[in-house]
Amino acid sequence: MHGISKEENEAMNAFHILQKELLGISAVWWREFKVFWREKSRIVSSVVQPLMWLFLFGSGIGASLSVGDVTYRDYIYPGVLTMSVIFGSVFFGLYIIWDRKLDVLKAVLVAPVSRISIFFGKVIGGCTDVLLQVAILFAFSFLFPSVNPWGIPQALLILVVTSIALVSLGLALGSLLESLEGFQVISAFLIFPLFFLSGALFPVDEKLPSWLHGLVKLNPLSYTVDGVRGALLGINTYPFLMNLGIVTFFAAAMLVLGSILFSRMK
Amino acid sequence: MAIIETRSLVKTFGKIQAVRGIDLAIESGEIFGLLGPNGAGKTTTIGMLCTIIRPTSGQGMIAGFDVAKSPTQVRRKVGIVFQDPTLDTILTGRENLQLHARLYGIPASVRHLWIDEMLALVDLRERADDLTKTYSGGMRRRLELARGLLHRPAVLFLDEPTLGLDPQTRARTWEYIRKMAQKENTTVVLTTHYMEEAEAMCDRIGIIDAGRIIALDTPQNMIDMLGGDIVAVRAPRPPLEIIRSLPYVSSLKTNNGELVITMKSAHLHLAELLSLIPQVASVEMRKPTLNDVFIKLTGRDIREDGTENNGSWVETIARYKQRGK
Numbered sequence: 001m002h003g004i005s006k007e008e009n010e011a012m013n014a015f016h017i018l019q020k021e022l023l024g025i026s027a028v029w030w031r032e033f034k035v036f037w038r039e040k041s042r043i044v045s046s047v048v049q050p051l052m053w054l055f056l057f058g059s060g061i062g063a064s065l066s067v068g069d070v071t072y073r074d075y076i077y078p079g080v081l082t083m084s085v086i087f088g089s090v091f092f093g094l095y096i097i098w099d100r101k102l103d104v105l106k107a108v109l110v111a112p113v114s115r116i117s118i119f120f121g122k123v124i125g126g127c128t129d130v131l132l133q134v135a136i137l138f139a140f141s142f143l144f145p146s147v148n149p150w151g152i153p154q155a156l157l158i159l160v161v162t163s164i165a166l167v168s169l170g171l172a173l174g175s176l177l178e179s180l181e182g183f184q185v186i187s188a189f190l191i192f193p194l195f196f197l198s199g200a201l202f203p204v205d206e207k208l209p210s211w212l213h214g215l216v217k218l219n220p221l222s223y224t225v226d227g228v229r230g231a232l233l234g235i236n237t238y239p240f241l242m243n244l245g246i247v248t249f250f251a252a253a254m255l256v257l258g259s260i261l262f263s264r265m266k
Numbered sequence: 267m268a269i270i271e272t273r274s275l276v277k278t279f280g281k282i283q284a285v286r287g288i289d290l291a292i293e294s295g296e297i298f299g300l301l302g303p304n305g306a307g308k309t310t311t312i313g314m315l316c317t318i319i320r321p322t323s324g325q326g327m328i329a330g331f332d333v334a335k336s337p338t339q340v341r342r343k344v345g346i347v348f349q350d351p352t353l354d355t356i357l358t359g360r361e362n363l364q365l366h367a368r369l370y371g372i373p374a375s376v377r378h379l380w381i382d383e384m385l386a387l388v389d390l391r392e393r394a395d396d397l398t399k400t401y402s403g404g405m406r407r408r409l410e411l412a413r414g415l416l417h418r419p420a421v422l423f424l425d426e427p428t429l430g431l432d433p434q435t436r437a438r439t440w441e442y443i444r445k446m447a448q449k450e451n452t453t454v455v456l457t458t459h460y461m462e463e464a465e466a467m468c469d470r471i472g473i474i475d476a477g478r479i480i481a482l483d484t485p486q487n488m489i490d491m492l493g494g495d496i497v498a499v500r501a502p503r504p505p506l507e508i509i510r511s512l513p514y515v516s517s518l519k520t521n522n523g524e525l526v527i528t529m530k531s532a533h534l535h536l537a538e539l540l541s542l543i544p545q546v547a548s549v550e551m552r553k554p555t556l557n558d559v560f561i562k563l564t565g566r567d568i569r570e571d572g573t574e575n576n577g578s579w580v581e582t583i584a585r586y587k588q589r590g591k
Contacts, residue, residue: 020371027368035356107352107413110318111369112341 024113028121029128036129046088047136050080054144067203070233074146078228079200081137081159082221085130086195089163092126093170093258094186097177115263119171122262123255126167127160134159141232151231158227158244165220165251168258175258175265198225204237220250269294269420269453270315275324277310284310286477287324292470294420297447297454299468301461301556303566307477308457309349312423315455316344329420342370345414345452349425351406355399359390359409362398363416370417384412387449388442404435408442415446422447424456428463436460440467461556465489471556475564488559493517495532496554497539499525500547508542515539521561528554 036043058073058080067075099105108118134156141147173186197212198221204213216222227243230236236243268291277285285307292298300308313319315326317337326333329343354362363381372380385391388408398406407427414422427443428436440463447454458464464471465485473481473488481488493516504525510518514535517528529535532551540546561567 023368023371027365030368031354031357031365034361035354038356102355103348103350103352104354106348107346107354107366108369110316110341110346111366112338112371113369114338 020112021114021117024111024117025121025124027113028108028118029125032122032125033128036125036132043133043136046084046133050084050137051140053080053083054140068235070146070235074144074233075203075229075235076201077141077144077147078155078232079198079225081134081155081228082162082198082200082225083195084133084137085159085163085224086166086191086198086221088130088133089126089166090170090173090186090191092129093122093167093172094174094177094183096122096171096174097180097183100174101180115265116259119259119262122171123164123167123258126170127163130163130167131156131160147232148234151234154231154240155228158224158231158240158247161244161247161251162221162224165247165254168251168254172254172258172261175261194219194221198222200225220246223247268292270326270328270455272315272326273324275311275314275326276322277307277314277319278322283477285314288474288477288479290472290479290482292453292455294453295447295451296469297444297467298456299464299471300455300457300474301459301464301471301560302457302474303459306474308474309425311474312425312455312457315421316346316423317341342417343420345417345419345422347407347410347414347422347424347427349427349429351410353398353401353406353409353413356397358395358397359401360385360394362409363413366413366416372417380416380418384416387446388412403431404438407431407435407439411439411442411446415450415452418450419452421453421455424454426457426459428458428460436463443467461560465556473556473560473563475560480563481559485556488556489554492528492554492558492562494528494530494554496552496558497527497529497532497536498550498552499527499540499543500549501525501543502545502547504543509539512539512542517562528558 054073054077058076062072065072096105109115138152138156141149141152173182173190177183177186197215197219199216202208204216204222204226206213208216223238223243223246226236226238227240227247230238230240230243270290270292272288272290275285275288275290276283288307288311300311302308310319314321315328315333317333317340321334328340331339331343333340354365357365360381363384364377367377367381382391385394388411390405390409390412393401393405398409401409411424411427414424424443428439431439443454443456444467446452456464456467468485470482470484471488472479483491494514500523506518506525509515509525509527512529512535514530515527516530519526527539529539536549536551540549557567
């Protein structure tokens with residue numbers, strides 16, 4: 001045998017394997033996107049709900065309340081964007097319980113693609129769904145006079161990272177749970193607390209009772225809300241890079257946890 | 267060289283030995299049937315061969331790759347049709363195949379062509395762009411067969427491919443399996459407990475009971491081993507000793523109050539036999555089937571035990587785990 005050394009051969013093999021894994025990731029992603037696109041009613045409801053928070057809840061409370069020189073409705077706009085990401089991402093991840101029940105996942109799991117790649121395909125797929133929802137909400141930003149459109153890219157960046165973290169968390173929980181009964185429990189004890197304790201609907205300052213203030217500080221999503229609010233309204237407690245750093249760390253931890261649990265899933 | 271080879275393949279779940287040492291060699295191009303009652307270890311054996319279940323000990327090789335050491339290579343070489351439908355019902359038939367093609371790394375240049383070919387083979391071209399949730403049970407099964415063969419595997423595993431289908435659809439499904447296996451010279455390993463189908467389809471059969479292969483041969487040889495036709499007689503007091511001593515009777519036993527006689531050339535000797543038994547209430551004569559082989563080997567009817575699950579992997583494993591505790 002001439003021409004190809006052992007090292008070259010191994011390098012080619014590694015390249016080949018990587019290529020197949022990437023194709024596998026894109027396959028799962030492609031599937032998620034098809035499903036998302038097909039369920040138009042889900043897209044509509046995922047956008048209508050936050051808009052109701054903004055215009056019904058925000059305008060209602062805003063009638064007798066404003067934060068600094070910003071109307072309450074404008075003030076919670078970043079919080080409601082974060083809310084969309086929280087609910088969309090975690091529920092997307094948890095959806096694999098349903099996939100497993102219907103055996104949809106079985107054929108995917110026996111394919112010659114590593115579990116980690118399937119996991120990443122799912123994460124990217126979930127983030128894509130959530131980002132499209134967020135993009136639609138951004139399109140309404142002109143209705144909120146205090147929002148600075150130049151802050152949108154920054155806001156989007158931190159929301160993407162948050163979505164990666166939460167889709168991974170949802171998939172991690174989904175790989176542990178056997179049945180949909182756990183769904184309600186997660187909703188009540190995880191998703192709602194994460195949302196309420198993120199400062200999405202109220203300012204986080206000295207006026208808060210100290211126990212509440214402490215809990216909000218422990219919630220990684222508070223830094224998403226602070227980052228998005230800083231980018232869009234210029235109201236923030238921490239510098240943007242610090243917020244982004246904390247959220248990125250959270251996302252990395254969730255990716256590791258998720259890929260471990262997903263790989264062990266039966 | 268054998269395409270599938272196992273050496274003392276064992277799987278235990280907790281204290282339960284589901285598979286107690288299986289040695290098999292299946293040749294390339296063969297249609298091989300694993301036959302046995304539920305809980306015999308069929309599903310676990312196939313699960314190990316297609317790398318879903320990790321063997322406890324022993325070795326399984328497919329196309330030269332070890333199922334425990336090189337699962338990814340093995341997965342590329344095998345196609346699987348599960349017992350329960352696993353199609354993505356929110357995707358169309360074609361999209362299901364596209365997803366599979368990508369997952370199996372089929373190059374984009376041939377993807378389209380192979381998919382069309384497979385759709386034509388299972389007569390689903392016209393419905394290819396409908397969502398699979400609108401498909402009938404038979405159509406779903408056909409699409410799954412097409413999916414299992416799309417990446418041109420060396421071995422196709424079929425776990426109870428016709429369970430839950432009506433008889434007509436069952437017959438058609440077998441036709442497709444045969445056609446597809448011939449086209450690519452694919453080795454087919456299937457499990458079933460429809461004896462007649464196994465008899466008609468398989469080149470060779472392994473009868474599995476309590477985790478062991480207890481017989482391995484062509485269906486014809488197995489049936490010939492029984493030594494003739496079967497005559498079942500109901501009578502209050504059959505003269506057992508006299509019947510046993512007849513030269514053309516090969517064996518005799520009672521099953522549920524019925525006298526089951528295996529004899530050569532029953533059409534010639536039936537009249538004489540019946541004249542020896544007083545007060546015959548009923549008589550039935552038939553050609554022996556694989557079920558009779560199973561009864562002879564184990565003393566049980568294959569359909570008797572194990573209605574506890576339909577043999578799905580998750581249920582099988584869960585059941586063993588529970589019993590193992």
